[in-house]
Amino acid sequence: MTNLLSKASSKLFSAFLTLLLAGAFLGNQILIYLSLIPLLTVALALNVNQPSKIIVKRTEKELSLYAGDDAKISFRVEIPDGVGIVTLADMLPSYFNLVDGNNFRVLWKGFRKQSFEVSYRINCVKRGVYEISKINWESIHPLLLKQTKKGSEEETLRLFVRHRPIFIKRAKFIRTVSKMPLPSESQAKMGIATTDFREIRDYVPGDPYRSINWKATAKSAQSLKSWLPKVNEFEKEGKKVVWVFLDKSANMVLGPETKNPFEYAVQAATALARFYLERDCKVGLCIYGFAGVEAMIFPDVGSRQYYKIFMELIFQEPESIKVVSRNEVAGADFKELQEEKPTYLRSAVMRCRGHLMGANPLSIIVTSISKKNVEAIIEGIKEIRKYTSGMRFKASQVVVIHLMGNHIAARDDYEEIAADILDLKNRQLFEKVRRAGAQVLFWNPLRHSFEKLLLTG
Amino acid sequence: MVGISFYSFLKNKVYHLTSSALQQILFTLLPLEVHRELTLALLIAVIAPLLHLYSKGREKHMDGIYAILWLMHLPSVLYYSGLDWLEAISAQLNFQVFETELSFGNTLLIGAILVGGRILLFLTSNIRKTLEELQKRGADEDDLMKVSSGMTFFALTIVTFSISMALLMSYIIPMIKALLNPFTGMVPYTYAVVGTASLIAIPVIAILYLYSRARF
Numbered sequence: 001m002t003n004l005l006s007k008a009s010s011k012l013f014s015a016f017l018t019l020l021l022a023g024a025f026l027g028n029q030i031l032i033y034l035s036l037i038p039l040l041t042v043a044l045a046l047n048v049n050q051p052s053k054i055i056v057k058r059t060e061k062e063l064s065l066y067a068g069d070d071a072k073i074s075f076r077v078e079i080p081d082g083v084g085i086v087t088l089a090d091m092l093p094s095y096f097n098l099v100d101g102n103n104f105r106v107l108w109k110g111f112r113k114q115s116f117e118v119s120y121r122i123n124c125v126k127r128g129v130y131e132i133s134k135i136n137w138e139s140i141h142p143l144l145l146k147q148t149k150k151g152s153e154e155e156t157l158r159l160f161v162r163h164r165p166i167f168i169k170r171a172k173f174i175r176t177v178s179k180m181p182l183p184s185e186s187q188a189k190m191g192i193a194t195t196d197f198r199e200i201r202d203y204v205p206g207d208p209y210r211s212i213n214w215k216a217t218a219k220s221a222q223s224l225k226s227w228l229p230k231v232n233e234f235e236k237e238g239k240k241v242v243w244v245f246l247d248k249s250a251n252m253v254l255g256p257e258t259k260n261p262f263e264y265a266v267q268a269a270t271a272l273a274r275f276y277l278e279r280d281c282k283v284g285l286c287i288y289g290f291a292g293v294e295a296m297i298f299p300d301v302g303s304r305q306y307y308k309i310f311m312e313l314i315f316q317e318p319e320s321i322k323v324v325s326r327n328e329v330a331g332a333d334f335k336e337l338q339e340e341k342p343t344y345l346r347s348a349v350m351r352c353r354g355h356l357m358g359a360n361p362l363s364i365i366v367t368s369i370s371k372k373n374v375e376a377i378i379e380g381i382k383e384i385r386k387y388t389s390g391m392r393f394k395a396s397q398v399v400v401i402h403l404m405g406n407h408i409a410a411r412d413d414y415e416e417i418a419a420d421i422l423d424l425k426n427r428q429l430f431e432k433v434r435r436a437g438a439q440v441l442f443w444n445p446l447r448h449s450f451e452k453l454l455l456t457g
Numbered sequence: 458m459v460g461i462s463f464y465s466f467l468k469n470k471v472y473h474l475t476s477s478a479l480q481q482i483l484f485t486l487l488p489l490e491v492h493r494e495l496t497l498a499l500l501i502a503v504i505a506p507l508l509h510l511y512s513k514g515r516e517k518h519m520d521g522i523y524a525i526l527w528l529m530h531l532p533s534v535l536y537y538s539g540l541d542w543l544e545a546i547s548a549q550l551n552f553q554v555f556e557t558e559l560s561f562g563n564t565l566l567i568g569a570i571l572v573g574g575r576i577l578l579f580l581t582s583n584i585r586k587t588l589e590e591l592q593k594r595g596a597d598e599d600d601l602m603k604v605s606s607g608m609t610f611f612a613l614t615i616v617t618f619s620i621s622m623a624l625l626m627s628y629i630i631p632m633i634k635a636l637l638n639p640f641t642g643m644v645p646y647t648y649a650v651v652g653t654a655s656l657i658a659i660p661v662i663a664i665l666y667l668y669s670r671a672r673f
Contacts, residue, residue: 008583012576027539030565033627037572040619046668085604087591106591106600108607142611144583
């Protein structure tokens with residue numbers, strides 16, 4: 001009983017009993033009549049039920065927006081029965097700010113059937129795919145004489161938050177000379193297969209299954225030459241291959257979670273993929289970290305490839321920074337701790353070698369060069385250059401986009417100056433990378449647009 | 458409500474006795490003859506600051522105010538008691554000392570206003586607490602204003618309806634009683650008391666049972 005009726009109704013009921021008993025004890029009709037007032041109040045109020053059914057329908061099921069943009073979230077609420085207060089709380093995920101309106105609403109439901117339109121504006125600061133699924137509601141009795149009912153409605157809204165795309169135009173003026181290879185129509189040894197047969201070769205991961213030549217495979221297996229399936233190789237239409245290597249190691253986490261080198265690196269990788277795909281190049285993506293290759297998309301052309309790359313990038317999060325405890329330092333070889341897998345980019349490149357070989361690709365490494373990872377980057381560049389050796393004396397086929405992390409993390413002018421000093425200190429590191437055969441482009445996203453960087457180098 | 462309680466008190470014999478006693482005390486202490494209306498002024502002077510203090514204080518002080526208001530009205534209510542327990546225990550006083558100039562209907566009306574007011578105050582205080590809680594949870598002012606007016610109107614309607622029903626019953630029951638008197642007069646007193654008690658108890662227990670079984 002105590003669970004069902006509230007404290008307020010118990011108090012009113014006890015007032016009724018007190019007056020009734022006093023009236024009966026004194027034989028006082030006035031007190032007996034007065035006792036009817038709290039009794040009638042409780043009886044009448046308890047006959048009125050609070051809303052029991054709340055129907056919520058979102059106006060949109062999916063929303064796509066750019067990071068930093070506002071979005072309007074709205075839903076319709078229908079309350080068919082009951083009288084009382086209805087509270088609605090739309091649970092927002094992290095990284096969302098309320099800009100206008102309120103995601104917690106309190107509504108008064110009268111005797112008639114009512115419907116309400118609830119809307120508010122939010123702002124998301126970080127890319128990703130988010131879900132706003134639950135709308136929690138509470139139904140409160142108009143005189144608080146009954147226990148509050150609680151429930152939730154599952155109405156999922158998916159929010160795709162992406163970086164604002166960078167549209168890179170072609171250089172129009174002679175003065176704008178790009179150091180970066182910007183093909184207007186890229187020709188390469190690899191491309192879309194034509195119908196002209198070239199050769200039969202061994203299968204490598206990523207080859208479409210339909211290209212397997214089953215007869216040749218069977219013959220090869222019979223003669224015990226090779227157990228690998230054989231595939232038909234056709235003459236390519238001549239598309240240039242571009243590989244984007246995205247560093248997601250803990251080196252890329254400097255500054256706030258929503259504005260760090262990794263976030264800009266993702267933006268750069270998306271822009272590069274779009275740029276080269278729009279120019280009919282085959283674009284591949286390799287996301288690597290200290291742990292090795294995290295994700296790999298084999299080179300392909302077209303808008304579907306862009307979508308694949310975009311969807312892969314939107315979910316990516318940087319590796320967390322490894323905190324080394326004092327005991328670990330004491331127990332471990334200090335040299336080992338200093339050199340954290342210096343070959344991780346090399347091993348990532350080796351994973352892609354089947355697609356690098358013979359393609360003479362343009363390789364773009366998006367990273368933030370520091371003392372910690374410079375050796376790994378150099379090792380990686382050396383490995384890439386094995387597949388572009390024929391182009392040694394031409395424009396560099398390996399480009400390193402260095403995100404100026406210290407500048408991104410700087411909060412004021414003093415920290416900007418400190419970042420400049422650190423960059424000067426790291427100059428020899430950049431030289432080392434250059435000497436390894438790569439072109440280094442410096443990008444401070446807070447000062448220069450990515451478009452400008454690509455056009456002018 | 459303070460006004461009607463005073464009115465009830467002024468119409469009661471207790472007031473006349475109190476003011477006479479006060480006149481007597483003032484005459485003994487300071488040899489001056491005080492007019493009866495002055496004693497009223499003195500009474501107001503004593504009670505008004507008390508009420509002011511209470512009304513300025515916290516919500517719990519309202520219970521004190523209502524206790525004072527009821528104390529002022531209670532003598533008039535007691536005057537209409539059927540069982541005089543003071544006389545029953547052979548005390549020197551009886552309920553005739555609470556004689557009032559107010560009619561039964563007026564006494565009931567004042568009592569109904571006091572009870573209704575107290576219930577309304579209790580409900581509005583609960584409403585205020587709920588609104589404060591909702592505000593802390595981040596509700597908009599506009600929403601709360603709508604909810605507040607809706608709840609207050611609802612509470613006012615229910616309480617007014619309850620008072621009206623109780624007053625209506627006080628007029629209807631004597632009429633029914635007069636109609637049934639030839640039959641009920643033959644019923645022994647013990648049976649009447651037990652029957653009435655049962656008539657009250659059965660619906661009360663039924664209500665309690667039904668609400669305890671009800672699903673929320």
